Amino acid sequence: MDDISIDFLRDENINGTTLIEGLPGIGQVGKLVAEHMIHEMDAEKIAEIHSIYFPPQVLIEKDGVARLVNNEIYRCDGERELLFLVGDYQSTSSEGHYLLSSFYLDIAEELGVRRVITLGGYGVGHLVDKPRVLAAVNHSRLHAGVAQAGAVFTQDEPGGGIIGASGLLLGMGALRGIEGICLMGETSGYLVDPKSAHSLLEVLCAILQTEVDTTRLLERAEEMEHLVEKLRTTEQAKSDEELNYIG
Amino acid sequence: MDDISIDFLRDENINGTTLIEGLPGIGQVGKLVAEHMIHEMDAEKIAEIHSIYFPPQVLIEKDGVARLVNNEIYRCDGERELLFLVGDYQSTSSEGHYLLSSFYLDIAEELGVRRVITLGGYGVGHLVDKPRVLAAVNHSRLHAGVAQAGAVFTQDEPGGGIIGASGLLLGMGALRGIEGICLMGETSGYLVDPKSAHSLLEVLCAILQTEVDTTRLLERAEEMEHLVEKLRTTEQAKSDEELNYIG
Amino acid sequence: MDDISIDFLRDENINGTTLIEGLPGIGQVGKLVAEHMIHEMDAEKIAEIHSIYFPPQVLIEKDGVARLVNNEIYRCDGERELLFLVGDYQSTSSEGHYLLSSFYLDIAEELGVRRVITLGGYGVGHLVDKPRVLAAVNHSRLHAGVAQAGAVFTQDEPGGGIIGASGLLLGMGALRGIEGICLMGETSGYLVDPKSAHSLLEVLCAILQTEVDTTRLLERAEEMEHLVEKLRTTEQAKSDEELNYIG
Amino acid sequence: MDDISIDFLRDENINGTTLIEGLPGIGQVGKLVAEHMIHEMDAEKIAEIHSIYFPPQVLIEKDGVARLVNNEIYRCDGERELLFLVGDYQSTSSEGHYLLSSFYLDIAEELGVRRVITLGGYGVGHLVDKPRVLAAVNHSRLHAGVAQAGAVFTQDEPGGGIIGASGLLLGMGALRGIEGICLMGETSGYLVDPKSAHSLLEVLCAILQTEVDTTRLLERAEEMEHLVEKLRTTEQAKSDEELNYIG
Numbered sequence: 001m002d003d004i005s006i007d008f009l010r011d012e013n014i015n016g017t018t019l020i021e022g023l024p025g026i027g028q029v030g031k032l033v034a035e036h037m038i039h040e041m042d043a044e045k046i047a048e049i050h051s052i053y054f055p056p057q058v059l060i061e062k063d064g065v066a067r068l069v070n071n072e073i074y075r076c077d078g079e080r081e082l083l084f085l086v087g088d089y090q091s092t093s094s095e096g097h098y099l100l101s102s103f104y105l106d107i108a109e110e111l112g113v114r115r116v117i118t119l120g121g122y123g124v125g126h127l128v129d130k131p132r133v134l135a136a137v138n139h140s141r142l143h144a145g146v147a148q149a150g151a152v153f154t155q156d157e158p159g160g161g162i163i164g165a166s167g168l169l170l171g172m173g174a175l176r177g178i179e180g181i182c183l184m185g186e187t188s189g190y191l192v193d194p195k196s197a198h199s200l201l202e203v204l205c206a207i208l209q210t211e212v213d214t215t216r217l218l219e220r221a222e223e224m225e226h227l228v229e230k231l232r233t234t235e236q237a238k239s240d241e242e243l244n245y246i247g
Numbered sequence: 248m249d250d251i252s253i254d255f256l257r258d259e260n261i262n263g264t265t266l267i268e269g270l271p272g273i274g275q276v277g278k279l280v281a282e283h284m285i286h287e288m289d290a291e292k293i294a295e296i297h298s299i300y301f302p303p304q305v306l307i308e309k310d311g312v313a314r315l316v317n318n319e320i321y322r323c324d325g326e327r328e329l330l331f332l333v334g335d336y337q338s339t340s341s342e343g344h345y346l347l348s349s350f351y352l353d354i355a356e357e358l359g360v361r362r363v364i365t366l367g368g369y370g371v372g373h374l375v376d377k378p379r380v381l382a383a384v385n386h387s388r389l390h391a392g393v394a395q396a397g398a399v400f401t402q403d404e405p406g407g408g409i410i411g412a413s414g415l416l417l418g419m420g421a422l423r424g425i426e427g428i429c430l431m432g433e434t435s436g437y438l439v440d441p442k443s444a445h446s447l448l449e450v451l452c453a454i455l456q457t458e459v460d461t462t463r464l465l466e467r468a469e470e471m472e473h474l475v476e477k478l479r480t481t482e483q484a485k486s487d488e489e490l491n492y493i494g
Numbered sequence: 495m496d497d498i499s500i501d502f503l504r505d506e507n508i509n510g511t512t513l514i515e516g517l518p519g520i521g522q523v524g525k526l527v528a529e530h531m532i533h534e535m536d537a538e539k540i541a542e543i544h545s546i547y548f549p550p551q552v553l554i555e556k557d558g559v560a561r562l563v564n565n566e567i568y569r570c571d572g573e574r575e576l577l578f579l580v581g582d583y584q585s586t587s588s589e590g591h592y593l594l595s596s597f598y599l600d601i602a603e604e605l606g607v608r609r610v611i612t613l614g615g616y617g618v619g620h621l622v623d624k625p626r627v628l629a630a631v632n633h634s635r636l637h638a639g640v641a642q643a644g645a646v647f648t649q650d651e652p653g654g655g656i657i658g659a660s661g662l663l664l665g666m667g668a669l670r671g672i673e674g675i676c677l678m679g680e681t682s683g684y685l686v687d688p689k690s691a692h693s694l695l696e697v698l699c700a701i702l703q704t705e706v707d708t709t710r711l712l713e714r715a716e717e718m719e720h721l722v723e724k725l726r727t728t729e730q731a732k733s734d735e736e737l738n739y740i741g
Numbered sequence: 742m743d744d745i746s747i748d749f750l751r752d753e754n755i756n757g758t759t760l761i762e763g764l765p766g767i768g769q770v771g772k773l774v775a776e777h778m779i780h781e782m783d784a785e786k787i788a789e790i791h792s793i794y795f796p797p798q799v800l801i802e803k804d805g806v807a808r809l810v811n812n813e814i815y816r817c818d819g820e821r822e823l824l825f826l827v828g829d830y831q832s833t834s835s836e837g838h839y840l841l842s843s844f845y846l847d848i849a850e851e852l853g854v855r856r857v858i859t860l861g862g863y864g865v866g867h868l869v870d871k872p873r874v875l876a877a878v879n880h881s882r883l884h885a886g887v888a889q890a891g892a893v894f895t896q897d898e899p900g901g902g903i904i905g906a907s908g909l910l911l912g913m914g915a916l917r918g919i920e921g922i923c924l925m926g927e928t929s930g931y932l933v934d935p936k937s938a939h940s941l942l943e944v945l946c947a948i949l950q951t952e953v954d955t956t957r958l959l960e961r962a963e964e965m966e967h968l969v970e971k972l973r974t975t976e977q978a979k980s981d982e983e984l985n986y987i988g
Contacts, residue, residue, distance in 0.1 A: 093341070136559070
């Protein structure tokens with residue numbers, strides 16, 4: 001078994017100029033955006049990636065069929081040549097993160113990719129009413145365009161840098177001359193956050209100069225709001241009861 | 248030293264069509280079933296596997312003889328060509344799980360195996376009166392036969408997928424065209440569970456269309472029941488005493 | 495991707511006879527000294543090192559540009575041929591420490607280095623008024639010169655030896671015939687410690703028979719003293735208030 | 742840098758028929774015995790072993806000279822061809838334990854070794870008045886001789902097998918046809934235990950049919966007894982004081 005292996009599901013129409021990474025991470029923000037786009041743009045799976053750096057695990061799908069955890073590449077057919085990198089997990093080890101990101105950049109180069117856009121969440125530890133979209137780039141010439149699309153560059157955020165594929169694809173991409181943009185939706189970090197994903201998607205669409213129907217993401221954001229509201233009410237009720245009891 | 252090595256103890260009659268994996272895991276359910284079958288079917292050890300991915304340890308056997316921890320392959324002589332994979336430990340590392348499972352599938356292919364059946368426990372966190380046998384397969388065409396044999400496919404179980412050799416042999420087997428079935432006996436997860444093993448064995452026998460004497464397993468299950476009952480009584484007595492003391 | 499890779503930023507004037515290591519460590523003492531010298535001596539960056547043994551991370555620099563974490567080599571142009579090894583992180587793994595240090599010694603040998611001076615902190619667990627500079631060497635013939643420069647050799651310190659690059663460059667250097675000196679500024683271990691760095695710099699300058707303006711380091715040391723003093727006063731005030739409250 | 746490397750300090754008289762391993766472990770029992778024998782038998786260091794599987798560390802020796810942590814082979818000149826394997830540390834990783842033990846057996850085979858005797862402690866969790874010496878072997882034919890020398894073979898001890906080099910050299914040695922004996926001095930596991938080492942040494946001498954002056958070991962054992970007695974008295978005094986205070 002190779003440490004990392006890729007299986008292409010078709011031979012033709014696999015090239016792309018932009019790779020959008022939405023692997024699991026804080027608030028699942030990047031994953032939500034990438035999977036939403038794959039669904040709305042009717043992107044098609046073109047490759048599956050397996051690796052000893054993923055957890056040693058299968059997931060159970062419908063009909064009780066087990067599937068090895070993986071990362072997948074989707075491609076948007078038609079005039080826009082977008083590729084999407086999504087998946088179940090990132091690496092379990094520090095070295096694996098480097099080796100997987102290096103592998104992804106090899107594939108990206110082979111497929112003609114000239115720009116990588118990585119998506120993630122930026123955890124702030126409290127619920128956010130109007131989530132900002134923070135950005136980082138791997139070349140200063142990309143700064144203006146990304147800011148114009150509505151992303152925010154701040155001096156101090158994210159303080160600890162960017163960890164995992166979202167960071168490495170930018171840092172290692174720069175060494176190979178591949179342009180890189182990282183968009184991070186502000187999020188509490190405690191919950192899956194479709195609202196933050198919605199904000200991020202708007203910025204991403206502006207960068208890509210495309211439009212994507214956001215209805216489903218907005219619906220999920222509203223469901224989440226209701227859920228949070230319900231949890232709050234229950235907690236408040238509990239707290240009131242306790243006060244009555246004590247009083 | 249190779250990272251993984253196998254020593255065959257004989258050259259002839261080592262082929263098999265079905266490999267049954269019963270390595271250590273939750274409630275030792277898979278291990279109990281595989282070892283019971285090896286004993287009842289008079290299967291013979293045909294190979295020993297050593298690896299740097301096992302714990303760095305020897306076990307002491309009779310006469311104080313130390314033996315390197317290992318995994319072993321047994322084979323059932325005669326018309327049924329069953330192979331059994333059992334052993335002291337699974338891998339100590341995430342990467343090792345992948346590399347060992349890959350190695351096992353290499354061996355399985357060499358020996359002519361077309362189907363792998365992996366056995367394990369499914370921990371539910373409480374004592375189970377009538378343990379169900381959950382199942383997963385690596386191809387939807389296997390679903391009906393396994394269900395007919397008495398195994399249960401549910402939408403939500405096991406939620407986190409299947410971890411370790413029991414999962415990987417299915418997931419990685421699928422990529423090689425080897426059929427895979429995973430049977431998981433419901434169990435508390437706290438105790439070695441021969442009752443769950445007994446339930447699992449019945450389903451396995453139905454799948455294999457064979458019969459195995461289950462007397463010894465039933466006896467162990469009864470011993471375990473008595474042990475649990477005794478523990479419960481003691482705990483109850485303690486608890487009563489404490490109440491008396493307080494009262 | 496190589497496990498460790500170096501990119502030289504120029505081809506000429508890259509040789510040096512002494513390599514000064516100031517990677518991150520206890521109290522950031524070594525890092526402070528090396529970075530101060532690089533600034534004061536106007537040393538120029540000649541190489542960048544990337545490795546899968548560093549954390550999988552990018553840092554954000556001005557204009558929101560992400561940079562892969564790295565180690566860097568600076569060189570002091572002119573008659574003194576000093577090289578500096580500085581960087582964001584040391585290895586994340588035990589094996590990585592060995593492999594990186596071995597790599598650094600390979601580079602050092604190629605560049606003509608005959609002596610390595612490693613800088614670090616020696617954590618004592620309490621604030622130190624007049625920090626001593628402890629030393630270790632990798633050959634007894636170096637002892638006298640280092641002691642004469644003001645460093646202290648004690649029987650019992652550091653008790654656990656020296657961990658990481660500062661230790662390995664000495665130990666592994668000895669096996670290759672490269673002279674090695676380790677200077678450790680006494681420090682609490684709780685705070686970044688420019689005062690300890692200042693003491694260490696004085697000893698280092700005596701060893702190198704050079705002079706470096708220490709004004710900026712002294713200023714930072716004073717700022718740190720004020721900060722500590724302020725923290726102490728606040729703590730005392732809080733403590734007094736609490737006593738009042740209780741009383 | 743090789744993952745494991747050995748440097749021989751001389752070319753002649755390096756062969757041996759028996760290798761005695763006394764690396765660090767529980768109660769330092771094995772280390773105490775091996776180092777005592779090296780001293781008493783005037784054994785000479787013939788090789789140093791370095792490895793990325795040891796901690797990334799140097800130790801400071803006299804004159805402040807740093808030395809890379811290592812394992813060492815000593816040899817007893819003269820008619821008895823004994824080799825000793827001692828050192829600062831065992832492996833930091835599970836895989837490293839296997840790779841180092843495999844390396845040691847390669848060296849042993851090259852030097853003509855036909856028998857390995859590994860020394861260790863067996864932690865029982867309480868102070869032991871008359872420490873037994875437990876044993877394991879890697880072939881049943883060795884059992885009688887070892888028992889006759891005074892070692893004890895019990896059914897249940899050590900329950901978890903033997904971990905690290907002491908175990909692996911037996912288990913892996915068996916696969917190569919090298920005889921292996923493991924002697925384990927009973928010890929609390931909390932303290933360095935020269936008394937247990939003394940018991941172990943007596944059994945080892947009987948096996949080797951040799952005599953070694955045990956005076957120094959007995960002296961250290963007595964010092965340790967006094968220390969323990971003193972600690973006990975102090976604890977008792979403290980405890981009495983507290984009772985007085987409460988009373």
